[in-house]
Amino acid sequence: MAKDDTVENRVYLFESLASSYVAAASEALSSDDDAVRARALRALADLAFVSCVVADTGHLSAEQVRERLLGTPEDGKAKKRK
Numbered sequence: 001m002a003k004d005d006t007v008e009n010r011v012y013l014f015e016s017l018a019s020s021y022v023a024a025a026s027e028a029l030s031s032d033d034d035a036v037r038a039r040a041l042r043a044l045a046d047l048a049f050v051s052c053v054v055a056d057t058g059h060l061s062a063e064q065v066r067e068r069l070l071g072t073p074e075d076g077k078a079k080k081r082k
Contacts, residue, residue, distance in 0.1 A: 009055035017047045 021044060022029065028040035050069060057065045 006055050009058075010052050013055055014048050014051035017051060018044060021047055 025040050025043065028036050029044075031037045031040070053068050054065060057068060060068070
């Protein structure tokens with residue numbers, strides 16, 4: 001389990017990123033088209049993932065955080081995401 005301050009950082013980062021995204025994508029998020037709405041929700045889920053990774057990796061360099069977000073290990077071999 002993440003430390004309390006890490007959880008707070010996750011929430012703060014997600015709130016900040018998500019509020020901007022929701023304002024820009026409100027039409028897509030409320031679309032009657034299931035595919036459009038699903039893409040918008042996927043983007044929101046990706047923002048939650050990014051928030052968690054960034055909050056949990058404050059000890060890493062920016063390049064290492066980037067590699068974690070992209071799912072690529074430092075040796076350059078791509079790792080498949082499920």
